[in-house]
Amino acid sequence: MGPGGERDLVDRARAGDRQAAEALLVRHELLIHRTCRQLLPAGEDVEGAVQETFLRALRGLPGFTGASSVAGWMAAIAVNLCRDRLRRHRLVPFQPLESDDEGEPGGPVAVVPASDPGPERVAMARQAVERVRREVEALPDRQREAFVLRFHAGMDLDGIAAALGIDVGTVKTHLHRAVRRVRRVAEEAMP
Amino acid sequence: MITRHLDDEQLDRHLSGESPDPEAEEHLAGCLACRRRRDAFLAVIGASAVPDPSVEERDAAREAALRAFGARRHAPVIRWWLAAAAAVLVAVLVALDRPPAPAVSLAEADTVLEEVDAVLERDPLAVLGGSALVETVVPAEAAGERSAS
Numbered sequence: 001m002g003p004g005g006e007r008d009l010v011d012r013a014r015a016g017d018r019q020a021a022e023a024l025l026v027r028h029e030l031l032i033h034r035t036c037r038q039l040l041p042a043g044e045d046v047e048g049a050v051q052e053t054f055l056r057a058l059r060g061l062p063g064f065t066g067a068s069s070v071a072g073w074m075a076a077i078a079v080n081l082c083r084d085r086l087r088r089h090r091l092v093p094f095q096p097l098e099s100d101d102e103g104e105p106g107g108p109v110a111v112v113p114a115s116d117p118g119p120e121r122v123a124m125a126r127q128a129v130e131r132v133r134r135e136v137e138a139l140p141d142r143q144r145e146a147f148v149l150r151f152h153a154g155m156d157l158d159g160i161a162a163a164l165g166i167d168v169g170t171v172k173t174h175l176h177r178a179v180r181r182v183r184r185v186a187e188e189a190m191p
Numbered sequence: 192m193i194t195r196h197l198d199d200e201q202l203d204r205h206l207s208g209e210s211p212d213p214e215a216e217e218h219l220a221g222c223l224a225c226r227r228r229r230d231a232f233l234a235v236i237g238a239s240a241v242p243d244p245s246v247e248e249r250d251a252a253r254e255a256a257l258r259a260f261g262a263r264r265h266a267p268v269i270r271w272w273l274a275a276a277a278a279v280l281v282a283v284l285v286a287l288d289r290p291p292a293p294a295v296s297l298a299e300a301d302t303v304l305e306e307v308d309a310v311l312e313r314d315p316l317a318v319l320g321g322s323a324l325v326e327t328v329v330p331a332e333a334a335g336e337r338s339a340s
Contacts, residue, residue: 018257025253033249037241047244047252054256125238133239150208151236157208175207183203186235187228 006070014061021061025054028071031153032078038148039082049085053078072162075155079145079163128189135185136178143178146171194218197225206232 006027012020029050036049056077064073136147142164149155149163160175161168197205201215206229219225244252 018261021260022253022257025256029249029253030243033244033252034240037244042241047248050252051256051259054253055259058256058260125235128235129238132235136239151233152240172207172209176203176209179203179206180199182236183199183206183232186232190231190235 007066010061010064010066010070013058021058024070025057028074029054031071031155032074034153035075035078035148036082038152039079039145040085044085044089049078049081053081056081068162069159071155072159075149075153075159075163076165079149083141124190128186131189132182132186135182139178139181142166143174143181146174147178147182150175196222197228202229205229 006024009020009024009027013024032053033050036046036053040046040049053074057074060077064070068076136144139147145164146160149160155163157168157171157175160171164171166174197215197218201212202225204212205215205219219229
């Protein structure tokens with residue numbers, strides 16, 4: 001479905017069409033889940049944040065001007081909600097140093113080349129993943145948000161700009177600094 | 192086509208999704224070493240991500256939001272009907288709880304005054320008796336019954 005189709009969904013959802021509202025959420029829910037999961041620390045009510053984002057989006061539909069994409073607009077709601085929660089609870093993003101995600105599809109084992117699956121390489125991959133995770137968490141807020149939206153939520157630069165309420169040039173600056181910092185750590189940890 | 196490998200700056204620009212440098216992109220397409228370097232970075236980032244929610248979790252979050260949204264949309268209508276029903280109920284209760292008409296009390300008062308006059312005519316000093324006079328005219332049991340009703 002193109003932007004025109006999405007606009008039609010927005011109009012129908014505004015008019016109270018539940019199916020259209022649901023279709024809009026389905027279309028963008030993974031973006032919202034990923035954004036909240038990456039920006040909020042473990043232990044925070046991430047599902048509650050996702051639901052609240054959905055609800056704010058549905059209630060805010062009458063005010064949606066179409067100046068940005070629906071994805072950018074909904075991501076903006078999610079980012080603002082995560083900022084509020086982090087500020088209110090003075091939360092610091094945190095991930096446990098040890099995790100049992102070796103066997104999961106996206107776990108550290110996925111980093112190890114199939115040609116070299118030895119235990120030392122797996123251990124090195126685990127450490128690399130943890131170091132990268134901590135480096136991303138330690139990024140300045142705007143850089144971290146831009147990084148998460150780009151690499152975890154898969155947004156383009158225009159969408160990130162809409163989500164963060166800044167221009168594309170500033171997004172590039174934030175992303176460039178974040179990528180340089182995280183890539184250095186990743187390459188040091190995985191020579 | 193550039194023959195040297197991408198430098199850090201070129202790789203970072205590529206990763207950041209900036210406008211592609213045609214020469215750098217062409218080199219990347221044909222250079223296994225540069226692609227491996229890029230893919231290794233992306234793999235580490237992917238592995239560091241919090242796993243996606245299950246389908247059930249996604250369904251639950253969406254349904255909860257839609258339910259809450261539906262409830263809010265209908266809330267004003269429900270409140271209007273509740274307010275109207277409450278107003279009718281209060282009006283009925285007030286009407287039922289209203290005290291009896293004062294005509295009966297006035298008739299009783301006239302009778303009491305006549306009896307007081309009769310007592311005072313027989314014994315003018317009875318006015319000094321205070322409660323004794325009242326007791327004579329309106330016995331205590333009758334007064335209790337009246338206030339209880």
